Amino acid sequence: xxxxxxxxxxxxxxxxxxxxxxxxxxxxxxxxxxxxxxxxxxxxxxxxxxxxxxxxxxxxxxxxxxxxxxxxxxxxxxxxxxxxxxxxxxxxxxxxxxxxxxxxxxxxxxxxxxxxxxxxxxxxxxxxxxxxxxxxxxxxxxxxxxxxxxxxxxxxxxxxxxxxxxxxxxxxxxxxxxxxxxxxxxxxxxxxxxxxxxxxxxxxxxxxxxxxxxxxxxxxxxxxxxxxxxxxxxxxxxxxxxxxxxxxxxxxxxxxxxxxxxxxxxxxxxxxxxxxxxxxxxxxxxxxxxxxxx
Amino acid sequence: xxxxxxxxxxxxxxxxxxxxxxxxxxxxxxxxxxxxxxxxxxxxxxxxxxxxxxxxxxxxxxxxxxxxxxxxxxxxxxxxxxxxxxxxxxxxxxxxxxxxxxxxxxxxxxxxxxxxxxxxxxxxxxxxxxxxxxxxxxxxxxxxxxxxxxxxxxxxxxxxxxxxxxxxxxxxxxxxxxxxxxxxxxxxxxxxxxxxxxxxxxxxxxxxxxxxxxxxxxxxxxxxxxxxxxxxxxxxxxxxxxxxxxxxxxxxxxxxxxxxxxxxxxxxxxx
Numbered sequence: 001x002x003x004x005x006x007x008x009x010x011x012x013x014x015x016x017x018x019x020x021x022x023x024x025x026x027x028x029x030x031x032x033x034x035x036x037x038x039x040x041x042x043x044x045x046x047x048x049x050x051x052x053x054x055x056x057x058x059x060x061x062x063x064x065x066x067x068x069x070x071x072x073x074x075x076x077x078x079x080x081x082x083x084x085x086x087x088x089x090x091x092x093x094x095x096x097x098x099x100x101x102x103x104x105x106x107x108x109x110x111x112x113x114x115x116x117x118x119x120x121x122x123x124x125x126x127x128x129x130x131x132x133x134x135x136x137x138x139x140x141x142x143x144x145x146x147x148x149x150x151x152x153x154x155x156x157x158x159x160x161x162x163x164x165x166x167x168x169x170x171x172x173x174x175x176x177x178x179x180x181x182x183x184x185x186x187x188x189x190x191x192x193x194x195x196x197x198x199x200x201x202x203x204x205x206x207x208x209x210x211x212x213x214x215x216x217x218x219x220x221x222x223x224x225x226x227x228x229x230x231x232x233x234x235x236x237x238x239x240x241x242x243x244x245x246x247x248x249x250x251x252x253x254x255x256x257x258x259x260x261x262x263x264x265x266x267x268x269x270x271x272x273x274x275x276x277x278x279x280x281x282x283x284x285x286x287x288x289x290x291x292x293x294x
Numbered sequence: 295x296x297x298x299x300x301x302x303x304x305x306x307x308x309x310x311x312x313x314x315x316x317x318x319x320x321x322x323x324x325x326x327x328x329x330x331x332x333x334x335x336x337x338x339x340x341x342x343x344x345x346x347x348x349x350x351x352x353x354x355x356x357x358x359x360x361x362x363x364x365x366x367x368x369x370x371x372x373x374x375x376x377x378x379x380x381x382x383x384x385x386x387x388x389x390x391x392x393x394x395x396x397x398x399x400x401x402x403x404x405x406x407x408x409x410x411x412x413x414x415x416x417x418x419x420x421x422x423x424x425x426x427x428x429x430x431x432x433x434x435x436x437x438x439x440x441x442x443x444x445x446x447x448x449x450x451x452x453x454x455x456x457x458x459x460x461x462x463x464x465x466x467x468x469x470x471x472x473x474x475x476x477x478x479x480x481x482x483x484x485x486x487x488x489x490x491x492x493x494x495x496x497x498x499x500x501x502x503x504x505x506x507x508x509x510x511x512x513x514x515x516x517x518x519x520x521x522x523x524x525x526x527x528x529x530x531x532x533x534x535x536x537x538x539x540x541x542x543x544x545x546x547x548x549x550x551x552x553x554x555x556x557x558x559x560x561x562x563x564x565x
Contacts, residue, residue: 107306
């Protein structure tokens with residue numbers, strides 16, 4: 001970067017101005033270190049072990065694999081992330097973006113506003129809405145199941161994971177839609193026109209022209225929504241609380257329950273660190289994707 | 295204009311169906327909110343009235359709206375101040391290890407909040423900060439990487455030449471920042487402010503462990519507690535409360551719609 005004379009003069013004050021932010025970033029790093037530290041102890045929220053805790057080495061990490069909770073939650077998180085983010089949000093978002101491409105019509109506005117509503121409504125509002133929508137007297141039962149002759153079904157009790165996945169597709173598709181929309185706008189019209197003139201069908205144009213050109217956008221989007229969905233807490237927690245049983249207990253909910261309801265902060269921290277490591281691996285892939293020349 | 299798919303009636307109908315599916319739960323919410331006797335049963339409203347909305351803005355619900363406002367405005371303002379003070383130098387001067395710093399910010403931004411929630415809780419508890427101020431400080435700390443990246447990228451797009459000529463004219467650093475940089479960056483600062491505001495407005499996990507009494511709850515926890523407590527009995531109230539709660543975030547989006555794009559995810563580093 002070019003160094004202007006005035007910047008050289010302003011260097012001192014500028015460095016000082018950065019201090020508060022530096023403190024915040026160091027605090028975040030320190031908090032993470034603190035979580036790592038706790039994960040090697042048996043500290044608890046209340047009771048004797050909240051004061052007289054001790055180091056127990058890797059016991060908490062061994063417990064991750066010897067007790068049922070963690071592996072179950074890992075699986076639930078995987079299913080939730082795969083179906084709601086990767087299959088649901090990105091495929092629906094991509095399809096909408098391709099279909100609406102190039103239209104500046106009323107139709108496009110209607111669909112955009114509808115999809116954005118999911119994105120804009122706060123998590124807990126979405127949770128309440130989906131709770132009501134899937135209840136025995138809710139929209140799905142009244143408008144779809146009952147007319148088909150199926151009696152009222154308590155969807156949350158019987159198909160909790162499906163409900164949570166659908167709710168998250170509803171909530172998050174807007175992001176993928178916006179990203180793909182912007183990416184599609186960057187493909188020049190001439191290329192698609194040329195493909196059309198050469199006789200490519202719409203599906204061939206998608207498969208042979210659009211998909212290859214958007215490869216890096218798609219990879220970026222998939223990694224980002226995977227990372228976000230992986231740590232998602234509020235919607236699922238408010239909708240099902242992780243239940244019934246442990247059917248929707250994703251890792252973030254397991255971590256919260258273990259730490260603040262059961263009170264085993266040490267074990268909870270080990271779950272948190274395991275999550276951070278998994279996200280870290282995904283994030284490294286993401287960073288490499290970003291650095292690659294497009 | 296040639297679209298990828300030919301405009302056919304079938305596609306139009308399909309798209310309208312998608313929009314309908316997306317909107318219908320929300321439509322139910324709105325109808326229920328205006329129905330004073332709503333009980334979760336469909337089949338026509340029992341009446342139209344604002345009783346639910348009155349309940350949703352009075353008493354402890356009203357207090358929760360104020361709490362959310364205080365927490366969100368506080369967090370957004372503090373975040374933008376701290377992040378701007380660092381983002382501008384970061385954009386303008388050479389600092390050893392700058393790229394490493396920027397990439398680690400991207401990494402930090404992607405870490406799930408759950409990861410640090412236990413230490414945050416303890417840190418706040420130790421300094422007696424399990425209250426609104428504590429929430430503001432904690433959320434600010436956690437928001438800094440994101441805001442810093444956004445603002446740094448934004449300042450990179452503000453031409454440095456204007457600042458140079460102001461310097462030659464004899465302006466001090468403070469004058470340059472205040473009279474040249476800030477006016478040019480107003481839209482970027484506003485976007486980051488509103489982004490942080492909506493983030494704090496929607497925040498749930500942190501307030502859940504920070505707020506203990508229903509007069510201290512922000513609206514997210516207030517709504518969660520209310521629907522755990524009343525369940526299907528008070529659908530009307532819950533729906534109205536939801537709309538009051540969702541309103542600011544939705545309005546802010548439509549006000550800023552033109553300024554927003556996915557670049558604002560704050561997940562990239564330029565140059």
